[in-house]
Each structure stands twice: as structure tokens, then as C-alpha cells.
Amino acid sequence: MESNEMDVEHRSYNLNTAGCNRSIGDELFADYLTALGNRRLLDKLDSEWQSRRDGAQDSMIAPALILIDLDRFKHVNDTLGHPVGDQVLQLVAARIENVLREEDVAIRLGGDEFVVVLGARPASSACIRRKVHANDAIAAAECVAERLIGLLTKPYLIDSQQINIGASAGIAGFSDEATSVDVMLRHADLALYAAKQNGKGRHQVFDPSLEARAQARRQLEIDLRRAIRLEEFAVVYQPQIALENKALTGFEALLRWVSPERGPISPDQFIPLAEEIGEIHAIGRWVLREACHEALLWPESLRVSVNVSPIQLDDGGFVETVLDTLAEVGLPPTRLEIELTEGALMKNTTAVRRQLEALHDHGIDIAMDDFGTGYSSLSYLHEFPFSRIKIDQSFVRRERDATTEALVGAIIGIGKSLGIQTLAEGVETEEQLQALQLQGCTSAQGYLISHPLAADAVDAFISKLRRAA
Structure with missing residues (x-):
């Protein structure tokens, strides 16, 4: 269970103190509420991927994207007010950030939607550089998604009040069919929708059949x-x-x-x-x-x-x-x-x-x-x-x-x-x-x-x- 001390600590969190590859250092790319990245950062990462892909660099990592949506968060805003909801979002961001490696990036898209990009950037020279197969990236994303869902579902304590929410996640990978952020996000969103349809509190990996179902x-x-x-x-x-x-x-x-x-x-x-x-x-x-x-x-x-x-x-x-x-x-x-x-x-x-x-x-x-x-x-x-x-x-x-x-x-x-x-x-x-x-x-x-x-x-x-x- 989170403490008020953790809440205060997180509200003073600054992206510039993060690991070397997650440091943003530019308010243009930071979410004002959580200090995670924002949509602009995601677009910037997309440009980097395209450049690395075109250059066929050996350090190219096949990224995977996890789209997270909070369950029952609207009820928090409706019953406890938006200021409390904002504090919950800050605590959610802290929990997400604590799970990531240096080559991963966490982004708040807006509202109660977050994106975690695994392998968003090449690992530093201190890390082992290797190519990661897309299937391995998806498997790793599933493990991270499970851990995140479990972590985000644990109670939050704000002003001596326990708050319970949940989380669902959709996973999509970089592939021949999904070579841009926009396509990956659309795939992850379809997977997220399927996860929620199946009972929430779970993750779903994108499958081409989901696109056909969405069209239907x-x-x-x-x-x-x-x-x-x-x-x-x-x-x-x-x-x-x-x-x-x-x-x-x-x-x-x-x-x-x-x-x-x-x-x-x-x-x-x-x-x-x-x-x-x-x-x-x-x-x-x-x-x-x-x-x-x-x-x-x-x-x-x-x-x-x-x-x-x-x-x-x-x-x-x-x-x-x-x-x-x-x-x-x-x-x-x-x-x-x-x-x-x-x-x-x-x-x-x-x-x-x-x-x-x-x-x-x-x-x-x-x-x-x-x-x-x-x-x-x-x-x-x-x-x-x-x-x-x-x-x-x-x-x-x-x-x-x-x-x-x-x-x-x-x-x-x-x-x-x-x-x-x-x-x-x-x-x-x-x-x-x-x-x-x-x-x-x-x-x-x-x-x-x-x-x-x-x-x-x-x-x-x-x-x-x-x-x-």
C-alpha cells in the first residue's frame, strides 16, 4: 500500500533525474502532471526508430508497446474529485516508472491512458547490445504487462483514504505491418479493447483477427x-x-x-x-x-x-x-x-x-x-x-x-x-x-x-x- 510520504516524493519527481536514456530534459516532451513523457515524445521516438531502421544499425531493438488504461478511474474523479484523481495518476506514473529499464520509456497519452515502450531506445554502452527478435519483444512485454497490472491494482492511500482501481493493457509490436507509432498504437488499442471485453484486469496481445473484428x-x-x-x-x-x-x-x-x-x-x-x-x-x-x-x-x-x-x-x-x-x-x-x-x-x-x-x-x-x-x-x-x-x-x-x-x-x-x-x-x-x-x-x-x-x-x-x- 502506498504511503502519503511516497505521494509527496513522487510529486517532486523530475524526468531529468531519471536514467540516462529516459532523461528527457525538455519540457516540450514532458507530461505536466506526471513528469512522464507525452505524445510529442512518442512521435520523436518514432522518428528515431525510422532513422535507425533505415540505417539498419546493429543496435536496433524491436520495440514493443504496452497501452494501459485504468479501470474504475472515472469513479474516483466522480466521487472524490479531480484533485484526488490527479494524485492517483501521479502515483500510477511512479509505479510504472519503477518497473522500467533504461531503454524503456513511459508516456502519458492523456486522461488515464499510459504507454510503455519497451526497447524505445538503444541500451547504453554499459549494457549488452543485441538485436531483439519481435517475438521476444512481445514475450517480454507480456511479462511487463502482467507485472504492471498487478502493481497498479494494489490499493493507493491518499489523505488517509484507500483507493482501489484496476488496469487493463493492450500489447503491439514493431513488425512489417506495424512500422510506425500510429499503427502500433492502433493495434494496441484494439488489443486493449479486447482485454476489457474479456473482463478487464488483464492484457491482450494484438492479433490480426482483432482488426477484422473491429471492422465488423x-x-x-x-x-x-x-x-x-x-x-x-x-x-x-x-x-x-x-x-x-x-x-x-x-x-x-x-x-x-x-x-x-x-x-x-x-x-x-x-x-x-x-x-x-x-x-x-x-x-x-x-x-x-x-x-x-x-x-x-x-x-x-x-x-x-x-x-x-x-x-x-x-x-x-x-x-x-x-x-x-x-x-x-x-x-x-x-x-x-x-x-x-x-x-x-x-x-x-x-x-x-x-x-x-x-x-x-x-x-x-x-x-x-x-x-x-x-x-x-x-x-x-x-x-x-x-x-x-x-x-x-x-x-x-x-x-x-x-x-x-x-x-x-x-x-x-x-x-x-x-x-x-x-x-x-x-x-x-x-x-x-x-x-x-x-x-x-x-x-x-x-x-x-x-x-x-x-x-x-x-x-x-x-x-x-x-x-x-
Whole structure:
């Protein structure tokens, strides 16, 4: 753990006191906050590499580049303020600098992004000069990246306050395809993105397939933005029934995208992208309005359940959006249920709780989706105003053994004890339905009851159930 003494020591650090080959000695090439190098230095190193490469000098080292991005750093700035964030960045820079050799250079690109260039400069005459194969350089970069991630993840102590962040890294090497800093940075950025997609707190080496994936993602982003503009989306509705009497209680609104060029695209593919590029707000508002309009056409006893992304809750105007939509459409708040996963509760807990309580106070039901798949669901049930928990379909579809029975029974028992209804997702067989009924589950949805229905098929389904009753 870092001490305040180390913090003071680092803030007085000057690049001119660094090793001979890392000494910059020119403020033009130094980052004002951390005293590491800046982007200008990276460009200068690029010129040096090109000259050495053109001259085919024996001392040429195949450089490797590590692009580092801090995880959860934005939360530090948002909660503790930018001055504390700046001190964290200075401590991060000190930890990075402590790992490097004399021929390596550390650079802050800006914000919470850093670059470490291994073999940026030839070793001094006191060091052994040798050519380094590109593969060896990448292998060395992986070792350094692992060490850096471990080091940067350790707690920081600032003004007697412990701060925890993480780090992810992308690695790229100097090669026939990447002979400049710009190309290496682009490759490292693609690798960094892949590392973050795979769970953060890890490193990824650039692979040509990442470039192909990035191009495919870029095309999907273009198609997604066009789909929003041309209204290529549709909402379908999956029925939910009460297990006590098999009566219809409502429908879950599910978003679908059928692209004219691509055909049906899974929500698992386009929803994360929409969240990443900020379009989930527009999509979420559209789905809410469509679902409320449709629900207004149903019998008054039925409600509609709408899924909400964690990103939507980051918007301070979410409650106002929901209430304005209900007022505009004319749907009573008691006929709307908002569904969210545990992921929506993990960030900015106080603000999320305040929003959910405001919705609940207006008569809107709140449901936790995919219950049992997270780490802190039980504590969330106590903290948030849930009226229903949805048992994840992975529990429902498992082979019915003693362990599964016990897990499902425990979830249902928790719901009963807290006065919270339970709904089982993914019910596909009569055996599953009967088992859930015997255990006291409140309601269910799944293919056994009905596949998701187009809006114009809902009336026929309601009429069919009435005739069957």
C-alpha cells in the first residue's frame, strides 16, 4: 500500500533525474502532471526508430508497446474529485516508472491512458547490445504487462483514504505491418479493447483477427445507428401467467432487430454495442413508449414489463422520462413494471436506489431480472424496493436433481419471507411448470406458455386464453 510520504516524493519527481536514456530534459516532451513523457515524445521516438531502421544499425531493438488504461478511474474523479484523481495518476506514473529499464520509456497519452515502450531506445554502452527478435519483444512485454497490472491494482492511500482501481493493457509490436507509432498504437488499442471485453484486469496481445473484428463492429455500429433512424426495431411480447390459477397477468416487452441486410440480430449482440456508443437511451425511450402504447390496448388487469439497461439509470432524468411517457400515453403507473439486472445496481448505488424508490412511490413495480446469477443479490433485495424477482432460466432448465430443487426452493423461500413475488423464466415443459407450482413459485413465462408474440398477435392470444378458461 502506498504511503502519503511516497505521494509527496513522487510529486517532486523530475524526468531529468531519471536514467540516462529516459532523461528527457525538455519540457516540450514532458507530461505536466506526471513528469512522464507525452505524445510529442512518442512521435520523436518514432522518428528515431525510422532513422535507425533505415540505417539498419546493429543496435536496433524491436520495440514493443504496452497501452494501459485504468479501470474504475472515472469513479474516483466522480466521487472524490479531480484533485484526488490527479494524485492517483501521479502515483500510477511512479509505479510504472519503477518497473522500467533504461531503454524503456513511459508516456502519458492523456486522461488515464499510459504507454510503455519497451526497447524505445538503444541500451547504453554499459549494457549488452543485441538485436531483439519481435517475438521476444512481445514475450517480454507480456511479462511487463502482467507485472504492471498487478502493481497498479494494489490499493493507493491518499489523505488517509484507500483507493482501489484496476488496469487493463493492450500489447503491439514493431513488425512489417506495424512500422510506425500510429499503427502500433492502433493495434494496441484494439488489443486493449479486447482485454476489457474479456473482463478487464488483464492484457491482450494484438492479433490480426482483432482488426477484422473491429471492422465488423464498426459496420454493426453504422447499421445500428441507421436502424434507429429508420425504425427497424420491433417490440414483441412474451406472456406471463400466475401459477396459482394459470391466469394471464401481463407480458414482458422484448426488443427485436431484423436488419434488411443481416436478418435477425440477437439483442446480446447489439444491446452491449448500443450501451457502449450511447444509443441505448434513445432505444430505451422508444421501447418504453411502444410498450406502454400497446399495454393501453390490453385489459386493465394486465401489465407490461420493460427491461432497463444500467446505462439508462446513469441518466439523471430517467425517472422523469418514465413518468412523462406514462402521462403522455395515459397508462396508469400500476400497469408498468421495470426490470433490471444486478449489474444496474453495482454502480452508484445511492443514486440508483433513489430513482427506483421514486418510481416505486408512483406505483411502478420493480423486478430484479436473472436472479441468482450475480454475487450480491441478497443484499440488493434488502436495499432496493423490489416487488418481484425473476428466477434465471438456467435454474429452471437444469436437470431436476436435489441440488436444483434446493436452489430454486431457496429463492422462492426468500421471496416469500420478504413478501416479494417470484417469476420463473424459461419454462419449457409441464414437468418444470408443475415442480415450480409445488414449490410455491408465484408466476412463470417461457415457450411452454407462449413464444414472444408480435403486437398484432396479442389480442388473439388473450382471446384464446379466455375461451380456454
